[in-house]
Amino acid sequence: MTLPAGWHARRPTPDDVPAILAVVHAADTFAIGYPDFDAEDVRGALTAPNVDPDRDSWVVTDPDGTLVAWAILQNETGTGREFVDVFVDPDRGASVRAPLLARQLDRVAGRAAERGLSAMTVRCPACPPERRWAAELTDAGFGFVKRYQLMRRSLAGVPGEPPAPPPGVTVRPLRPGDEAELRDFHRIYDTAFRDTPDYEPVGYDRWRARIKSDPAWDEWFLAEVDGQPAGVLQSSDQALDRNEGWVRVLAVLPGQRRRGVGAALLNHAFARYVEKGRESVGLGVDLANPTAPLSLYRSVGLREVRWVDMYELVVPAAGV
Template sequence: MSYVLRPATLADAPAVTDLLNAIDLIEIGRPETDLHTVEADLKHPEVDLAQDSWLVFDGDRLVAYGLLWDESGGERVDVDHYVLPDHQEAGRLVFDALEARAVRKAHDNGVTRAVVHLHLNVRPTLDTGLIRARGWSVVRRYHVLRRSLDPAADLAPALPDGVLVRPCATEADRLRVHELYQSTFAEHFDFQPRGYEPWLHDIDAGGLDWSLVWIAGTHDLGDAGFLLARDDREAMGWIRSIGVLPEARGRGLAGLLLRHAFAAFAARGRDQVGLGVDTANATGAPELYARHGMTVHYAVDTWEAVLR
């Protein structure tokens, strides 16, 4: 079989979306990739499409896709890799290219190795034997959770005495959410510190409805937690991030923010809400989500390779 490998352009976003939805259908049973999400990835200012993206075609059919980005400025590099199950050789071509680019990135960053991370469904269309043979291994597991919503039952919760929740309404509020994000996620696996402007690109702020972002606090501690959600996914409402400062944990702020998000999505007519969680999260997040009725939709593994 003869494949054609080339970089992606923004004009390829619809074809990439179709490929990812075909893979979604195989891996999780339904398509859940939106065009604007793919476009945001391709437009990210830290991605040079000419060097950091790869498409593989079998004739006119797109059968594999890869993307690389570098948030660390050091040795940590992230990649995406997608391939249809009957085109594993095309997947190998993408791995050849992205591994070589990751090594060049690390060299340009002044370090001696690239520590590369890739997220794959636990039952991926990729033959994982291909990457195990290249030295990749699983280092973490995440769950994508979901919960059904009922507008009659999922109502905005009453605020306990001494607790405040406000919407993210001003630029000062956005800056505060960024600060809280950096502080509450600092000890999480794979966290990369980000300045305000890069963080805005990371969360695709241009397409974000800021009325679905809340800040929670207490009279004694001030602003102590946040929840950032978005309503631009076709499959379900999505809670992208939720965090509470260590000194404020145990006061119910995270659960309160969750219930605010459930109520907001239910009022908008959404019938499901989802989020992703690290199964080894040490803050008790998996247990919190289970107590609030969230169940596993599918699981994703983080694969790692150390390239010198």
């Protein structure tokens, strides 16, 4: 699939970051109503593990020379499925989204061959306003695989002290300097998600290496039941530009579920966000997760605000 006459595709350079960010902001505003990326996110995507921008990314300029589209592959672990994002300025670049997708699928086929695989699975997201994009994914052979639900609540009126947890349950901030406690955190996270269909296990050393050097450790929590580690909560700074706390991970061991551990962890996180002056809190829910506790999230005031659909395609390796 070719680009329109006068349009050009090339590999991105570090100097393109501001123009790429402008495209991503326009794409995000159209898809979800607000920008959800910053310049460091762009740089991070271009320098992420298992990404070579000279092979795995494209930008497109229109006949005026304006950058209007950016495509990037993602696969932090270097194993399992690939993720493709194709961002376009909705007013100027919509016509090049499908051609860029075709180029990225060719690259996935090449990456599969390089890894000695017969095929690789690739996924692409689509938000409700992106009806044309969803149709283009379907035309390319993708099928709907699952939906992610975003939930959010205002923190207005939430006290700075969390309510008392159920008897036997205690919650405290994680001690990041305690190696054994970090291993407990990872063990609980890993065990809790083993019954999730799409979960790709990551060993402790790789998990630890992926944590940025200075996260807000005071927003990470460990819950115990009768003195034994039972659940964990990890926050993220991905929504700070909206002054929003973000729950990235909530995990409770299977044998400790339905005992109030999850709600206690969430209440402690909410109180910490209030203490820091955050105005709201959000999180994402994989609705394909058999343990996705929507009733738990609703019980602490979170409400559904939007969703993202995920589409999937199996791409044969080049030469197969």
